[in-house]
Amino acid sequence: MPGEGVSPFWTDLLHLPGFAVAHVREDEVRRRYVITVVPEHPVGVCPHCHRVSETVKQRRTREGILDLPIGSHAVELTVRVGQFECPHCDRCFTPPIDFLAEGAHATERLLGRVAELIRHSDVANAARFFGVAEKTLEGWYYDYVERRQQFLARTPPGPIRRIGIDELSLKSGTGSSSP
DSSP: OTTTTSOHHHHHHHOOTTEEEEEEEEETTTTEEEEEEEESSOOEEOTTTOOEEOOEEEEEEEEEEEEEEETTEEEEEEEEEEEEEOTTTOOEEOOOOTTBOTTSSBBHHHHHHHHHHHHHSOHHHHHHHHTOOHHHHHHHHHHHHHHHHHHHHHSOOOOOOOOOOOHHHHHHTOOOSOO
16 A cells, blocks of 8 residues: 555645655755655556556656755655556556646646745745756746646636725725726
């Protein structure tokens, strides 16, 4: 079973849906936790025929994935994933991992926090804070912003819940936003 021998505390703390913590190592010299996560269920849905496969052809490991820090320690994830062979269409595939940022050695939630920090500061300060090379973080940031914009463009707007009041009309005392 994934995470056997490791306290469920770590799995709950990381909160990576569909994954469990299998191993935790503290690197005291670099003040970081190196945490290995594995899928909770060894199955995948074939993107070609959309059927479930349990046939793992090989296992792959993605190392050096940066996540949000825990306390004063940086967090580096090692993510183990299976490459599946679909018995229905004889094709191989690796299921996507939603929490990993495409094209970056970071989680989406880390990049979300980076984006917040950059909005209040700049790329250089965010890079120093997270211990990432400035040019690397800059590329990750712009890719993240583009993914967010594409996601928001595909998401239909929700219902209008509130209509704003024109602040200038309130200050002028007219009580109306019309001239």
